[in-house]
Amino acid sequence: MQVLQRFLLSVCSGVLAAAPVLALAFPDKPVQLIVPYAAGGLTDNLARVIAPALSARWGQPVVIENRNGGGTSIGTAAAARAPGDGYTLLLTAFGYIGNPLLMKNLPYDPAALVPVTIVADAPSVLFVSAKLPVNTVPQLIAYAKAHPKGVMFASSGNGSSPHIAAELFASLTGIDIVHVPYRGNGPAMNDLLGGQVQAMFDSSASMSHVRGGRLKALGVASEAPVARLPGVEPIARLGVPQLAGFAAGGWFGFFLPSKTPADLQQRIYADLRAVLETPEVHEAIERAGVEPRLMTQPEFAAYLRAEHDRWAPVIRERRIQLD
Known part of the structure; x- marks a missing residue:
């Protein structure tokens, strides 16, 4: 839990290791999009809206891989272990902040993933x-x-x-x-x-x-x-x-392995933003029943930190655990 908080603070402050990479050459092969939820759910539906548009922009297939199970930890762990070359993306939701609070034996380091942008949210x-x-x-x-x-x-x-x-x-x-x-x-x-x-x-x-x-x-x-x-x-x-004041809902966002060079992170963020701002994708996200939303990397990190602080007391009080 403390690792996740420290990492989100570092991202919010813009403290990302910059390493030179030929981002302009990306991508020259298919890109994997991991969805740690079952096919047919809302996160999967959003992936199937965004992936074709991203594929068209990149000129390469964006292949959705559903790796559900373990409270999203299976798919998230696969993304966390992936090379930082931009060819593995993760589209996930609450599990990113929930798992460090819910699991005694988390099978990955939360700091191995970096938030890129939120794509949608919605009150339940x-x-x-x-x-x-x-x-x-x-x-x-x-x-x-x-x-x-x-x-x-x-x-x-x-x-x-x-x-x-x-x-x-x-x-x-x-x-x-x-x-x-x-x-x-x-x-x-x-x-x-x-x-x-x-x-x-x-x-x-x-x-x-x-x-x-x-x-x-x-x-x-x-x-x-x-x-x-x-x-x-x-x-x-x-x-x-x-x-009084009751509020709850879901958010959906993209993540990359944190070892992905900073300039490639920014390239992928820019391409995601361009795709998400097209009327076709914007309207398709709305039809899925959620509100399209975009944030910069520091904004998304700050949002995740606030969500973590908001739900941690509920999880502790109700003694909710995944393992």
Whole structure:
């Protein structure tokens, strides 16, 4: 945990080892994009939006490799061990800051990866099964208190941002939930739609199931209304005092092995930025149910440090671990 904090501070301060490299010659072979989540989930969907555009810009294939498992540690470790030549990218989410807090035996050094840029973020929506006899957050809390361990919250994996959001919600409201981890958003959502689990924090991409009558959206985990979610009120404003200020969501960002020379890091950042600013990619990211967002490397490092400091107390209080 301290290693990650020190490393993010160094990146935020711009302290990156500069080494000469012929960045202009990059790439002259296929580039690997590791996604440490299962195919069909939100992170994977974003990768499949961005990879073709990046491939077109580079004139080389950008090959997506899903290496899920271990709370994203398997894929993240593979990226951390990769050569610093720019030919291995990592697109990940909460696991980058969560794993050092959640795992006793982390199989990689967090400082072996350097943040490049965030690409999107989104406040989570609290969805419940249409079969659950509640229509509001207060009703959900009352139901959970009347049925201890009767509400199962699905997530995209143990220690994922939907899991941490559910734990924070339970801690603040004093309810006793059952967490059910899945290998990605896709399988978790399938069971929520089928009624095998009762609730889940997920992106607004799942609002289509609300319109189809298969889910209910009880609120959005933001302090202010979200324009793309008319009629879905912030959980913080639903009259539950314990939830005043409640906010949770996901972010998605690119990382490189930290031994990648600074000028090549900047070249890849510039190319990612150019791709992400195109209308086609921007609109495709919005259709995925998240908000397109860009940051410089120091800005992204500062953001990650703030997220680390925000969620570390929740993880410690709820005694959440991956191993």
